[in-house]
Every structure is written in structure tokens, then in C-alpha cells.
Amino acid sequence: xxxxxxxxxxxxxxxxxxxxxxxxxxxxxxxxxxxxxxxxxxxxxxxxxxxxxxxxxxxxxxxxxxxxxxxxxxxxxxxxxxxxxxxxxxxxx
Amino acid sequence: xxxxxxxxxxxxxxxxxxxxxxxxxxxxxxxxxxxxxxxxxxxxxxxxxxxxxxxxxxxxxxxxxxxxxxxxxxxxxxxxxxxxxxxxxxxxx
Numbered sequence: 001x002x003x004x005x006x007x008x009x010x011x012x013x014x015x016x017x018x019x020x021x022x023x024x025x026x027x028x029x030x031x032x033x034x035x036x037x038x039x040x041x042x043x044x045x046x047x048x049x050x051x052x053x054x055x056x057x058x059x060x061x062x063x064x065x066x067x068x069x070x071x072x073x074x075x076x077x078x079x080x081x082x083x084x085x086x087x088x089x090x091x092x093x
Numbered sequence: 094x095x096x097x098x099x100x101x102x103x104x105x106x107x108x109x110x111x112x113x114x115x116x117x118x119x120x121x122x123x124x125x126x127x128x129x130x131x132x133x134x135x136x137x138x139x140x141x142x143x144x145x146x147x148x149x150x151x152x153x154x155x156x157x158x159x160x161x162x163x164x165x166x167x168x169x170x171x172x173x174x175x176x177x178x179x180x181x182x183x184x185x186x
Contacts, residue, residue: 012163013160013163016159016160016163017156017159017160017163018156020159020162025162025163025166028163028166028167029166029167029169029170031167032166032167032168032169032170032171033170035167035170035171036170036171036174042135042168042171045164045167045168045171046164049160049164049167052160053157053160056156056160057154057156057157060153060157061150063110063111063149063150064146064150064153064157066109066110066113067106067109067110067142067145067146067149069113069118070105070106070109070110070118070121071138071139071142073118073121073122073125074121074122074124074125074128074138074142075125075135075138076122076125077122077125077126077128077129078125078128078129078135078138078171078175081129081175081178082171082174082175082178084178085174085175085177085178085181088178088181088182089181
């Protein structure tokens with residue numbers, strides 16, 4: 001994932017968890033459309049979410065980070081299904 | 094999401110974060126294939142992950158749970174793309 005996307009994600013997330021503003025949630029939604037356009041997989045999004053939280057909650061339990069590794073594995077099949085979708089779309093174009 | 098799936102998810106996750114055993118990760122991967130077959134969206138998986146963590150880390154900061162609400166929003170477009178994929182597949186059958 002390009003570094004500027006990672007940085008931008010962290011900024012919006014940080015903003016959102018500070019004040020749970022609907023505006024930030026909406027920015028996030030718009031931003032997430034770019035993820036799909038840039039063919040960033042859902043497991044990569046979980047990875048960047050984990051990395052952002054590690055900065056925001058440096059004291060959190062190691063077990064919490066392990067739970068994210070588990071979640072990343074859960075998302076791999078979704079990522080594969082999506083790749084298949086993108087290749088079907090390309091064939092139809 | 095059916096309750097037995099939710100319960101099963103919690104059990105495997107709990108097991109995995111206790112000892113980070115590859116076997117549990119593999120069980121999780123197999124389990125996640127069922128999610129797609131049952132057309133459970135990626136945002137629903139994040140929701141069940143959040144609910145499981147709330148039980149496992151009752152003392153965690155409220156901000157952590159807000160971060161999951163943000164992540165759920167991030168996954169919505171992936172869920173929509175996947176629905177589109179499933180409907181394309183059905184048309185081809």
C-alpha cells in the first residue's frame with residue numbers, strides 16, 4: 001500500500017476516534033472507495049488499521065495485536081473473491 | 094450472522110490469541126471460507142470480531158471500539174463489490 005494512503009488513513013482514523021464525528025466517517029467512506037479502485041485488498045486495510053492502532057494505543061496488550069493477525073487471515077478469502085471479481089469485470093469490458 | 098457462527102468464531106479467536114498456534118489460524122482460514130459461502134459480508138466479520146474482543150478485553154479503551162466502527166465503514170464498499178461479484182457469478186451459471 002502506498003505510504004501516502006497509509007498516512008492519510010491514520011489521520012482520518014485518529015480524527016474519528018477522538019470525536020466520532022460523522023464528517024470523518026464520511027471522509028473515511030469516500031477514502032475507502034479509492035482502496036478498491038487501487039486494488040488494495042481488504043486484508044491490507046486490516047494491516048494498516050492494525051499499524052495505525054499500534055501508534056495510537058502503544059500500551060495495548062500483545063494479544064490484541066495477535067487478534068488482528070487472525071482477522072487478516074479471515075479477510076484473505078474476501079480478497080481472493082474480489083480479485084476474481086475484478087478479473088471478471090475486465091473480461092466483460 | 095447466525096449465532097452458532099458467532100460463537101464458533103469467538104472460540105477459535107480466543108484459542109488463537111492465547112497461544113498463536115498455526116493450527117488455530119488454519120481452522121480460522123477454513124472457517125472464513127464458510128463466511129463467503131453463506132454470503133456474510135466483510136463488515137459483518139469485523140462486527141463479530143469487535144464483539145469477540147469486547148468480551149476478551151473488557152477493560153479496553155472506548156476509543157478502540159470506535160476504531161472498529163470506523164473499520165466497519167471501510168469494509169462496506171468491499172461488501173458491495175462482493176455482492177456484485179456474487180450476482181455476476183449467478184448470471185453466468
